[in-house]
Amino acid sequence: MSGRLQGRTALVTGSTGGIGVAVARALAAEGAFVVVSGRDAGRGEEVVRSIAGAGGQAAFVAADLSKGAHAVEALAASALAAAGGRLDILVNNAAMLLTPTPTAEVPEDTIDAALATSVKSMFLLTGLLAPRMAARGGGAVVNLGSINGLVGMAHSALYSMTKAAVHSLTKSWSAEYGPYGVRVNTLAPGPTLTEKVKGYKEHLEPILARAPSRRASAPEEIAAAAVFLASDDAANVHGATLTVDGGFSAV
Ligand SMILES: NC(=O)c1ccc[n+]([C@@H]2O[C@H](COP(=O)([O-])OP(=O)(O)OC[C@H]3O[C@@H](n4cnc5c(N)ncnc54)[C@H](OP(=O)(O)O)[C@@H]3O)[C@@H](O)[C@H]2O)c1
Numbered sequence: 001m002s003g004r005l006q007g008r009t010a011l012v013t014g015s016t017g018g019i020g021v022a023v024a025r026a027l028a029a030e031g032a033f034v035v036v037s038g039r040d041a042g043r044g045e046e047v048v049r050s051i052a053g054a055g056g057q058a059a060f061v062a063a064d065l066s067k068g069a070h071a072v073e074a075l076a077a078s079a080l081a082a083a084g085g086r087l088d089i090l091v092n093n094a095a096m097l098l099t100p101t102p103t104a105e106v107p108e109d110t111i112d113a114a115l116a117t118s119v120k121s122m123f124l125l126t127g128l129l130a131p132r133m134a135a136r137g138g139g140a141v142v143n144l145g146s147i148n149g150l151v152g153m154a155h156s157a158l159y160s161m162t163k164a165a166v167h168s169l170t171k172s173w174s175a176e177y178g179p180y181g182v183r184v185n186t187l188a189p190g191p192t193l194t195e196k197v198k199g200y201k202e203h204l205e206p207i208l209a210r211a212p213s214r215r216a217s218a219p220e221e222i223a224a225a226a227v228f229l230a231s232d233d234a235a236n237v238h239g240a241t242l243t244v245d246g247g248f249s250a251v
Contacts, residue, residue: 006031014094028056174239190245215248
């Protein structure tokens with residue numbers, strides 16, 4: 001690793017499991033102080049220990065992002081305090097993954113929970129942290145989108161709606177914060193082999209059969225792209241969608 005994020009501070013939402021863990025570890029391996037967050041304190045502390053064990057620096061802040069503005073404000077305040085009053089990088093990664101379900105069978109409370117967790121919390125958190133970055137003259141926001149935000153898939157309307165919203169927010173925030181030095185980009189993975197996604201094998205096979213690479217990504221491959229977007233290597237990359245999907249969405 002080359003210390004590309006030495007002296008920077010980062011908050012990664014949803015970094016107690018899945019892709020977020022790999023992103024937190026990769027940012028820390030490049031020298032960033034990382035605030036790990038999620039609902040599960042046990043898994044969060046374990047991620048912090050693994051980062052410290054690898055020579056990095058991190059702290060855990062618990063947050064349930066389905067709980068609205070108060071929970072998001074508390075996360076922003078605690079994350080800023082843990083990071084010494086300044087956050088340079090925000091990775092909006094937390095989301096509700098949803099089992100493919102016909103639209104007509106999706107319960108209303110699932111729609112509300114998915115929008116609250118995957119869209120509203122990101123909207124509120126970025127509204128709290130991006131202006132602080134802008135006031136200091138710079139920062140990077142990486143929003144986790146998905147190929148579902150780009151391509152229609154049967155029985156995935158709700159999840160795809162949340163991810164399409166993320167793709168749209170990246171563009172709006174690029175226009176709003178970019179002139180003040182805050183770069184906002186979307187990282188759009190295709191199927192990525194977290195423990196949870198390994199259980200969706202039958203849903204993945206038709207997607208992977210169409211992807212030029214014919215395989216899913218490892219979480220570390222998504223994390224490498226997140227490091228790129230967060231780092232000065234992407235200094236003039238604003239409002240982009242970086243797909244890491246084995247080419248699925250291109251063909
Ligand atoms: N894996 C894929 O194949 C794939 C593909 C395309 C896009 N993505 C996107 O990549 C991101 C990460 O996905 P993933 O597969 O790593 O998901 P995951 O394994 O389900 O992990 C989700 C993370 O979000 C946290 N989280 C969930 N609900 C939360 C809540 N209410 N409040 C706070 N934190 C919450 C979880 O932590 P706690 O349980 O501790 O709260 C966990 O750390 C998501 O934005 C997803 O849409 C994933």
